[in-house]
Amino acid sequence: MSQQKTRMVPLPSEGIIPERDAGSMPVLECRHLGIEFGGLKAVDDFNLTVGKTEIAGLIGPNGAGKTTIFNLLTKVYQPTHGTILFDGKETSGMNTVQVNRAGIARTFQNIRLFSTLSVEDNVKIGLQGSMSYSALTGILRLPGYWKNEKRMHERALELLSIFDMQDLANHIAGSLPYGAQRRLEIVRALATSPKLLLLDEPAAGMNPSETAELMSNIRKIRDTFQIAVLLIEHDMKLVMGICEGIAVLNYGRLIAKGTPEEIQKNPVVIEAYLGKQKGADA
Amino acid sequence: MKGLKKTMRVDFATYIGVTVAFVVMYLLQLGGHLSNSLSGQMVPICCFVSMAVSLNLVVGISGELSLGHAGFMSVGAFSGVIAGMSLADVIPSVPVRLAIALVVGAFFAAIAGFIVGVPVLRLRGDYLAIVTLAFGQIIKDLINCLIVGYDSHGLHIVFNVSGLKSVTDLHLEEGGKAIIKGAQGAVGVTKMASFPAGYILVMITLIIVLNMVRSSTGRSIMAIRDNRIAAESVGINVTKYKLIAFVSSAALAGAAGALYGLNYGSLVSSRFDFNTSILILVYVVLGGLGNIWGSVIGATVLYILPEMLRSFSNYRMLIYAVVLILVMLLTNNEQFKQWRENMAEKLGRGKRAEGGV
Numbered sequence: 001m002s003q004q005k006t007r008m009v010p011l012p013s014e015g016i017i018p019e020r021d022a023g024s025m026p027v028l029e030c031r032h033l034g035i036e037f038g039g040l041k042a043v044d045d046f047n048l049t050v051g052k053t054e055i056a057g058l059i060g061p062n063g064a065g066k067t068t069i070f071n072l073l074t075k076v077y078q079p080t081h082g083t084i085l086f087d088g089k090e091t092s093g094m095n096t097v098q099v100n101r102a103g104i105a106r107t108f109q110n111i112r113l114f115s116t117l118s119v120e121d122n123v124k125i126g127l128q129g130s131m132s133y134s135a136l137t138g139i140l141r142l143p144g145y146w147k148n149e150k151r152m153h154e155r156a157l158e159l160l161s162i163f164d165m166q167d168l169a170n171h172i173a174g175s176l177p178y179g180a181q182r183r184l185e186i187v188r189a190l191a192t193s194p195k196l197l198l199l200d201e202p203a204a205g206m207n208p209s210e211t212a213e214l215m216s217n218i219r220k221i222r223d224t225f226q227i228a229v230l231l232i233e234h235d236m237k238l239v240m241g242i243c244e245g246i247a248v249l250n251y252g253r254l255i256a257k258g259t260p261e262e263i264q265k266n267p268v269v270i271e272a273y274l275g276k277q278k279g280a281d282a
Numbered sequence: 283m284k285g286l287k288k289t290m291r292v293d294f295a296t297y298i299g300v301t302v303a304f305v306v307m308y309l310l311q312l313g314g315h316l317s318n319s320l321s322g323q324m325v326p327i328c329c330f331v332s333m334a335v336s337l338n339l340v341v342g343i344s345g346e347l348s349l350g351h352a353g354f355m356s357v358g359a360f361s362g363v364i365a366g367m368s369l370a371d372v373i374p375s376v377p378v379r380l381a382i383a384l385v386v387g388a389f390f391a392a393i394a395g396f397i398v399g400v401p402v403l404r405l406r407g408d409y410l411a412i413v414t415l416a417f418g419q420i421i422k423d424l425i426n427c428l429i430v431g432y433d434s435h436g437l438h439i440v441f442n443v444s445g446l447k448s449v450t451d452l453h454l455e456e457g458g459k460a461i462i463k464g465a466q467g468a469v470g471v472t473k474m475a476s477f478p479a480g481y482i483l484v485m486i487t488l489i490i491v492l493n494m495v496r497s498s499t500g501r502s503i504m505a506i507r508d509n510r511i512a513a514e515s516v517g518i519n520v521t522k523y524k525l526i527a528f529v530s531s532a533a534l535a536g537a538a539g540a541l542y543g544l545n546y547g548s549l550v551s552s553r554f555d556f557n558t559s560i561l562i563l564v565y566v567v568l569g570g571l572g573n574i575w576g577s578v579i580g581a582t583v584l585y586i587l588p589e590m591l592r593s594f595s596n597y598r599m600l601i602y603a604v605v606l607i608l609v610m611l612l613t614n615n616e617q618f619k620q621w622r623e624n625m626a627e628k629l630g631r632g633k634r635a636e637g638g639v
Binding site: 074076095096097100101105106108112113114115116117121124125126128129132133135137138139140141145148149152188189191192 | 489490493494496497498499500501502504505508509511512513514515516517518519520526
């Protein structure tokens with residue numbers, strides 16, 4: 001794949017998104033987002049704009065509040081300050097389920113699969129939002145049951161084939177190797193047909209060749225589904241390799257935003273990661 | 283479609299197993315080859331199989347410990363008895379009346395399940411167990427206060443909270459009949475239950491539970507059991523699906539209770555106490571959590587066992603307890619598990635991808 005340099009354009013709302021997304025509404029806009037836990041500001045005045053088909057990265061040292069932001073976006077926590085605009089609509093008052101229906105899907109840092117169910121069932125559970133039938137239809141095995149189950153089965157295998165996992169469909173999810181479990185979480189999230197995919201450390205525990213494969217797969221997902229991806233990752237090769245825009249978080253505050261090139265050169269970011277260098281001129 | 287076929291094969295094996303067992307026992311019963319005591323056990327066995335399968339839906343599939351299952355059984359039993367008795371003049375056909383009694387029992391148990399479920403399902407683990415336990419006791423005491431009779435004007439119900447009222451307070455007209463007499467329970471019940479009716483109840487329970495488990499509803503319920511946060515993140519309404527599992531389980535217990543109630547001439551609410559709830563839980567646990575055919579076998583074997591042990595008189599419950607302990611040791615034994623898996627593979631029926639059902 002030819003790696004074209006992405007140009008970022010500033011928006012009136014102080015966000016920056018890739019040039020190709022400038023024509024359409026940003027999929028996500030956080031404005032002055034914040035949450036306090038008993039006086040401790042875990043996230044404070046967080047502003048971020050993610051374009052409709054952008055791959056964006058959220059990085060920062062451990063404990064910077066990255067996962068907390070994912071939890072705010074998916075309403076695991078309700079923000080105490082600020083607003084989240086998703087697809088132009090405010091998400092205040094929504095719960096986790098409603099946010100997912102609106103189009104935000106996520107994976108988890110510590111894998112959360114339905115571990116006693118089969119791989120296929122894990123994906124089917126994600127599909128149920130769009131291919132549902134009533135409990136009674138299922139009990140009586142009415143035509144709707146057979147039709148939807150067949151569609152779900154086909155679609156599940158189709159989605160699993162993104163990661164070449166269709167042969168694992170009948171395995172128990174909890175018995176899969178670590179890397180495959182991470183990939184299955186992504187497939188399950190994709191099954192809910194999201195507009196924004198949140199990946200929490202997707203490459204954790206993967207070896208370099210698996211990571212390289214994951215990078216091309218994340219791009220493939222963005223291109224085929226035309227969705228936005230926001231990812232948290234410590235593997236800088238992955239972040240710098242696929243992210244178009246990067247936001248850097250430290251102590252719950254945004255310290256830098258920009259393209260990978262800009263972030264790599266930013267002295268504030270270098271300081272946050274490596275500490276202050278005595279007498280060095282960046 | 284391989285996964286689907288495999289689970290379907292297990293389901294059909296369960297249906298066929300139950301049917302074969304029924305046909306054999308029924309023929310033996312008709313031929314008079316069963317002892318009187320064993321013959322009388324057939325309907326209760328069917329009821330308790332049904333109870334165990336429906337409790338498995340909550341404890342095994344939904345993963346919530348409920349200790350009040352007998353409470354739903356008693357709601358079904360007494361409402362079923364009232365329906366079965368009071369409709370005697372309107373509907374002379376016994377099978378039809380029995381079917382209606384079962385539906386009425388299931389309906390009222392479902393309502394009780396809903397009322398209990400809405401607040402209780404916000405709790406988890408031990409707390410849920412304690413509240414369901416309390417519910418079972420409350421239901422028992424409430425039914426103790428109930429005095430019900432009927433005459434040509436319909437049902438008369440008196441709620442005897444003070445303990446001072448009696449059947450005369452029903453003000454029944456000439457020819458009216460009291461069905462439930464407070465703490466005495468239901469008396470003079472016409473015995474309507476039969477072994478074939480029990481078999482049909484078991485089959486309906488199995489079909490409902492198994493089909494539900496294999497559908498999107500069952501998958502959602504199991505997803506919540508496996509990981510609640512992940513289930514919410516993929517858009518599953520946790521409260522809704524927990525409630526579906528809880529209420530359907532209560533309804534099925536109600537139907538089983540109605541059949542149980544109509545199998546005896548008299549019925550007291552203390553029969554559905556805490557011990558009964560625990561007994562059903564034991565059937566489910568020993569049969570295997572989430573394993574439906576295990577519940578069928580567990581309930582059958584453990585219900586008959588004390589009867590079989592009658593000849594040991596005083597040592598009966600001691601031997602029963604020892605058997606329970608041995609079964610638990612055996613099912614947790616690694617070597618036995620290995621042997622069982624080997625056997626399963628040899629028979630070409632490995633159940634690897636069944637989602638633990």
